[in-house]
Amino acid sequence: MTPLPRVLRHGLIGAAALFLLPIGAVGQTLPGPLRTFVTDVDQPPKIVAARLSADLGGALDLVDEGGVLMMAYAGNEIPDPLRRFVLAAVPEIDAALLAPGAEVNLSLALVPAETGTQMRVMLSSPALADPGALVTALGPELPKGASVLMNDGATGGCAGQVILSQPAPPAETAPLYVELMTRQGFKITDASDASTSFFVGQRQDCALFLYVQPDPAAASRSTVIVKYLEE
8 A cells, every 4th residue: 555645734624614525415314423534744636646546446536626636435345445544644533433344424535735735534424423412402302204414513502503304395394493492492583584494593692593495405305404602
């Protein structure tokens, strides 16, 4: 295996960067919560990509999206060269997440940077789930059929956001989540018209933003964003 270029920096990146990676459509139910990492290496993207592609031997393709080289994998048998590459670059990733047989969605982006390459890795895995945190944040009973696409730091305090998919159009979905938030002690203080389904709630010194939109992949489903913000 070709050695990985020298790592200059690594760590977590915020939720705003999640959507730069091709991990799937919003309506796709991912296998678990998402975590995103960033690493800087000291060689340009094309060199890093060439070495990784050579090790993979055509098992996966890198796609050029406006100068950003992207690769995605979903399944439970991640190719060994990709697993070794990611674990070497981002040592804080638990190796068990990428072990043979472990279900995972992984996206990799190689972004040009002054130092060479900024490498962004996004993982979704059942092993990352913390059911207790979600129950504390949203309560024990989600609307029937709801599936969690992402829990970004929502643990019951006034922080983080949760993105869900609901098998109903927005007009039917919005009242379900307004009721859910009301049960959590929020008073809805503002709302948009029915076409956009945007709600604002208050609970003591905590603000809630609830946004319900049509799922772009299926008109019969909705995407729900619940965001908490301490005032």
